[in-house]
Amino acid sequence: MTDDTLMTPREPQLIALNVNGEQHEVITEARRTLVDVLRHELRLTGTHVGCEHGICGACTVLVDERPVRACLMFAAQAEGARIRTVESLADGNRLSDLQRAFSEHHALQCGFCTPGFLMLAEGFLAERPEATKEEIREVVAANMCRCTGYQTIVEAIDACATARRRACARACPSKED
Incomplete structure (x- = not known):
């Protein structure tokens, strides 16, 4: 391998992404980030770009629910995965239970970090519906x-977690029956 080979950029490639339940085909460079493709190619601007170093969390999305x-x-790493952005939470103009909880508890001010927190919480609650406040605080x-x-x-x-547990308790048959 020559130095010229190492410096030659790869050709753009066609990738297929499943975002918010819809299939998309995008031509992109191999080193383009998922956040850039979501925002610039798919126009899903709810996912914010803060630090671009993975520190702030404003760009958090769910990939295969994580x-x-x-x-x-x-x-390109997301090809074949199910990607969910903050746009997937609301049903049209109807906010999700988590979004409503953020509004009711004044859990946002400027709103820049809010999409990242919503997606972090959505993924966490799917894994840990019985989470305690201490576990939530840590996450x-x-x-x-x-x-x-x-x-x-x-x-x-x-x-939101408490309301979801109550709704499940009402809807789910008791294990003792």
Whole structure:
């Protein structure tokens, strides 16, 4: 391999992405990040770009239902996975239960970090519906918020988790029956 080979950029490639339940084909360079493709190619601007180093969490999306920093993942790496962005939470103009909880508990101010917190919480609650406030507090510490502090965010996620558990208890038959 020559030095020229190492310096030659790869040709753009066609990748197929499943984003928010819809299939998309995108031509992109191999080293283009998922957040850039989501925002610039698919026009899903709810996923924010903050630090571009994976520290702030503003770009958090769900990849196969697990929270991922989209600024640290190449778009090509997401091929074949199910990607969910903050746009997937609402049903038209009807906010999701988690979005409503954020609003009701004043868990947002400027709103820049909010999509990342929502997606982090959505993925976490899917894995840990019985999470305690302490566990929620530990998880949200992974993302940065400069306006609200974290207490109202923790309260909103806890309220949503509690409501989901109650709804499940009402809808799910008892194990003792």
